[in-house]
Amino acid sequence: MGRITLDQVSKRFGDVEVIPPLDLTIEDGEFTVFVGPSGCGKTTLLRLIAGLEDVSAGQIRIDKQDATMVPPSKRGLAMVFQSYALYPHMSVRKNIAFPMRMAKIPADEPTRRIDAAAKALNLTDYLDRRPGQLSGGQRQRVAIGRAIVREPSAFLFDEPLSNLDAALRVGMRLEISELHERLETTMIYVTHDQVEAMTMADKIVVLHAGVIEQVGSPLELYHTPRNKFVAGFIGSPKMNFIEGEEAAKFDAHTIGIRPEHIEVSGEEGAWSGVVSVSEHLGSDTFFHVHNTGLAETITVRAGGEVGFRHGDLIFLTPRSDVIHRFDAQGLRIA
């Protein structure tokens, strides 16, 4: 079981309030991602749940038990750190065994669990090595193995993939998702990468300056962002924002249109502009269009076969059914 409830939890460092009071519930078995730009308080929030930081006010409950004052070692949570934080003086086997050694699990049980974890994580051949002799991806697997064996009520991941190269990151992303499918344990995952958030999460919590901007499933956030911040943060490339006259036509202060919701044409369209940069990915092409009179740059996503070049005049037509409208405060107009 691993239902985690935050009730009016806040955190201040000295005079600086990094997290104003917030409420949040993470259901048992849910994969929740905290996402936001750096300095938004997502890691602090995770550390509050872990118990590595003390809350300034409010209550944290794990499975209905008040855990606010419980030390991290007694909360029954496992954490995977950005730097892996393996014990450099211990072999992989001893690293993975450490939580069971602390829990004083007797006899053959640790060996059985280590072997099972090593098999699941492809670490069987490396059990007698030291962390220093492993690659980044292997170290990350050891850190995950160390978290699995203690059979926690929830896993906490603090940007676990940010030290890996791009190819490895995609692979590990899948492995963590598969792990969640298999274990069905609550996972809280912190990242600044909205692609990780979108692909892995059951529920995304978007944070900005310590405040929860929106909580919802990946597609909810994509289709109905609550405000301009969420709209701009979720989705890649970023949503285009247009103010002024064009927005007024839609009864809004600002309208937002995603790059993938704009039709491109060489002959006709609602708007026109000049291609500044075109990025060919093979499957897609991104055009950065200037001189539209709407915003400094409008980003458009078109099919891979569309071949405009720098300096070409192109016409753009937004799909009117997917235009997002925001008021002067940046809040969504329903």
Add this chain to the structure above:
Amino acid sequence: MARAITPQRKALNTALAWGVGLLIFFPILWTILTSFQTEAQAISDPPVFLFFDWTLENYAVVQERSDYGRFLWNSIIIAGGSTILGIIIAVPAAWSMAFVPSKRTKDILLWMLSTKMLPAVGVLYPIYLIFIRMGLLDTKIGLVIVLMLINLPIIVWMLYTYFKEIPGEILEAARMDGATLKEEVLYVLTPMAIPGIASTLLLNVILAWNEAFWTLNLTAAKAAPLTAFIASYSSPEGLFYAKLSAASTMAIGPILILGWFSQKQLVSGLTFGAVK
């Protein structure tokens, strides 16, 4: 950009390094050589350097006149005891400064270091009086305490530097893995800090071994270590360079041997954290 190092330049650097090394080592070499000369050769002008009749006479006389073993034993107890006591006190201090620093941690560290700037003789009188009152004069325990206090700032500073290099996340990982504070220090911090603790230990044994001001002023006969053993040969009744040299050689011998065998540890310890 890497500087181009020509072979000539490399040779020059090597020669310079050897020159400086020999310059530093020369007084020790001279002392050792003199200890094998007769008193007459020792004060001859021009001095003899290598070509003399080697003799062990000085060592025999020194051993006959004073009990080297007792001084050596006192030195071992005082240097070893003060270092171990210092480390026991400094580990928790350095731990808290490195991992739970407060706003004043830096100030405390500087303040501790500033006590090393005080001329020792400035506090000789009060400490002497305290020693008389407490019956610590000419006792090993008294010297252990004083030398521990003298070297404590350095021990704390060194351990603090080592602990700072240990990523806090590893200790947090231990906490998340269910370790209590005691288990965290015992199974994670200490094994990781052993190289640092070892070089701190070595350096402080050497410092305490060589300390002469307090050991000379606070001892008479019973607790006198090897520094007092040397000093007893710079006697007012005449110059006995050769015997003084023999005593000095015997006094620095053990620490020289210790330093020789542990030099790798010492160098890596002293430059720890300086690079990277």
